[in-house]
Amino acid sequence: MISAIQSHGSKNNFIIIDEKDIQFKPSDEARAAWTKKLCVDTQTDGLLFISESVKAQAKMRVFNSDGSEASMCGNGLRCAARYIAERDQVESFEVETMKAVLHVEQVDELYGDIPTYSVEISPVLFDLESLPLKLGQKKQLILEPVPEWEKDCLYTAIAVPNPHVITNVPVEMINSDSQEKLATSFNSENEWFTDGVNVSYVVELGEGEFFVRTFERGVGFTNACGTAMSSSSLVQVLAGKWRPGVPINIFNDGGRVKCVVHGENDQYDHIDLIGNATFTHHLELTLSENGEAAILKSNETNEDKIYEKMAEASKEYLRNVQPELKLRQN
Known part of the structure; x- marks a missing residue:
């Protein structure tokens, strides 16, 4: 059994798994299978796998809900940045991603007491x-x-x-x-x-x-x-x-x-x-080498209630400035 965190950046939902807590070296096939199973069970968009890095404070890998791996995810990086910052007691550092080492840091809140992080998005390629x-x-x-x-x-x-x-x-x-x-x-x-x-x-x-x-x-x-x-x-x-x-x-x-x-x-x-990194649930999981995964326990935090106040304020603003815009309900 391992601990994990369900989180979101701008309501883009992820489960954060720290690979140091896994008792075996997972294969990419196992990561993909865990992602597909857990995303269905929790209605999340992907899994963030945190591991050691020789280039940065830590490494983040992103698996989409269909089991494919993404080269980067900005909303996910904010969530991963917060997890690493609190785990290692640091505020400004680098995170290794598939194609770049990116700077991240905790910054002033966008709204209320919402944990807010600024993350670097690069490289910028036009070819x-x-x-x-x-x-x-x-x-x-x-x-x-x-x-x-x-x-x-x-x-x-x-x-x-x-x-x-x-x-x-x-x-x-x-x-x-x-x-x-x-x-x-x-x-x-x-x-x-x-x-x-x-x-x-x-x-x-x-x-x-x-x-x-x-x-x-x-x-x-x-x-x-x-x-x-x-x-x-x-x-x-x-x-x-x-x-x-x-x-x-x-x-x-x-x-x-x-x-x-x-x-x-x-x-x-x-x-x-620059945006929120909200932890919504503390999870207890079982993960097996053959790709099986299950949630044993899920404890909700109160953080999403604070974020929802900002989200509702944003929706109200949109209704005022662009009343014809139809918002999606995911």
Whole structure:
């Protein structure tokens, strides 16, 4: 039996498992099987596996609910950062992820007493091979139309290193089935994305304020996607709708975060994603080498009640500034 934590960043839900508590060395097949089983049992989006690192304070691996491994997860990294910070009694440190070592730190609360962390999102890659995306002879896709996808939209493709396609849309389009159809096609057999892609629709709310909804590969629609919100913030800078170095408010179906895009002269090296890291349950699990997993005990914390106050305040704000926007209930 081992202890674990059920958590969320912007209502993107994860179970955190510290591999030092596992009595055997798990295989990736076991990790994938545990993830699929436990995500169904707890209605979470993925598992975060914390292990030792020779490059950083700790290492984080992310497995999606379908058992696939993601190269990064911004919302998950905030949750992992809090776990590592409290375990090791540190406030500012680095975490190793699949493709980068990223800086994380505890920062002032966004709202009330909600534990809040800033995490680095990088690298920022625009070459289409990084996604990968096959689009004729194009090397990049930045604020350009792709008529075969959806007319009247300008698309940007970014890997951070998770692959993203982002477009700003009117509210009636984000309320339609356009995004689901497009994202489903990109994550099925198709001529453009061999490994699938995250698809985000963005609605401008006001100066420095945007709403982002993401269909995540391997998951589907979630309340929020950290790397998507970060990438979407960068797109607003590229489009001249916001400025680098200045916090931008990003609303989502699960609440809100802040992002800061770092760079100048069209050279952007990283983005800060700032938001909650909420622990909702303390779990007791059994995990077996053959992939079996079970929850023996689940004790709820009171932290989510505080977060819900912020989430409701965000929803009320959205109802006032964009009453036509239909929020999803995941």
